[in-house]
Amino acid sequence: MAVTKIQIVIVGGGAAGLELATRLGARYGRKRHDIIVVDRNRTHIWKPLLHEVATGSLDANMDEVGYRSHCHRWGYRFFYGALASIDRTARQVHLAPVLDDQGREVIAAHAIRYDYLVLAYGSVTNDFGTPGVAENCTFLDSRAQADRFRDRLLDQCLRVSRAM
Ligand SMILES: Cc1cc2nc3c(=O)[nH]c(=O)nc-3n(C[C@H](O)[C@H](O)[C@H](O)COP(=O)(O)OP(=O)(O)OC[C@H]3O[C@@H](n4cnc5c(N)ncnc54)[C@H](O)[C@@H]3O)c2cc1C
Incomplete structure (x- = not known):
């Protein structure tokens, strides 16, 4: 007889979510x-390593954890996608479609059932509504932003060195 498993869905595999999934997987x-x-x-x-990625002193590829292999080892499953909404009545999370870099659909929007739901999707830097900050600052909340900062820094160094 098929056993209905207790489904624990953790949205966000950051410092909190990844630690929780690893512990739950190891325990259950x-x-x-x-x-x-x-x-x-x-x-x-x-995230505390992002400034090293931004300045080029750390190769993020060497330090990041791939969910796919990590989940295999630690007894949880990984779903790639962004949370779009939560249906608390049906006890489901809805994930947005995953698109490739040309906007083509890779994975269609879908829902995942949960018995327990943990929302661990973190936060972003607060600009406190200060005028000009959002338009002019480079934020450091994600690897993509750190990579962008490093590229801009290197481009600027090149510009200066060519001008001398
Ligand atoms: C540059 C920097 C330096 C820091 N230095 C320190 C330090 O020295 N010491 C310290 O204690 N703390 C430091 N922090 C803070 C620390 O990194 C955070 O407190 C911690 O990462 C918060 O953990 P979290 O799991 O709540 O969120 P996060 O680690 O941000 O994880 C959130 C996860 O949710 C995912 N996510 C977000 N939205 C969605 C969505 N809609 N659908 C699916 N997934 C989603 C993200 O991709 C991410 O993987 C630093 C933070 C930054 C940015």
């Missing part, structure tokens, strides 16, 4: 529990 495993991490990125990088 796959036998009677289905522990699922949903994240809009394929890999996790510890």
Whole structure:
């Protein structure tokens, strides 16, 4: 007889979500529990390292954790996608479609059932509504932003060196 597993869905595989999934997976495993991490990125990088990525002193590829291999080892499942909405009555999270870099659909929008839902999708830097900040600052909340900062820094160094 098929056993209906207790489904624990963790949205956000950051510092909190990844730690929780790893501990739950290690403790309960796959036998009677289905522990699922949903994240809009394929890999996790510890945010306090982002300034090192931004300045080029750390190669993020060497330090980030790939959810796909990590979940295999630690007894949870990984779903790649961004949370779009929560249906608390039906106890489901709805994920937005995953698109490739040309806007083509890779994974259609879909829903995941949960018995327990943990929202661990973090936060972003607060500009406190200060005029000009959003338009002129480079924020450092994600690997993509850190990569962008490094590229702009290197481009600027090149410009200066060519002008001398
Ligand atoms: C540059 C920097 C330096 C820091 N330095 C320190 C430090 O020295 N010491 C310290 O204690 N703390 C530091 N922090 C703070 C620390 O990184 C955060 O407190 C911690 O990461 C918060 O953990 P979290 O799991 O709540 O969120 P996060 O680690 O931000 O994880 C959130 C996860 O949710 C995912 N996510 C977000 N929205 C969605 C969505 N809609 N659908 C699916 N997935 C989603 C994200 O991709 C991410 O993986 C620093 C933060 C930054 C940005």
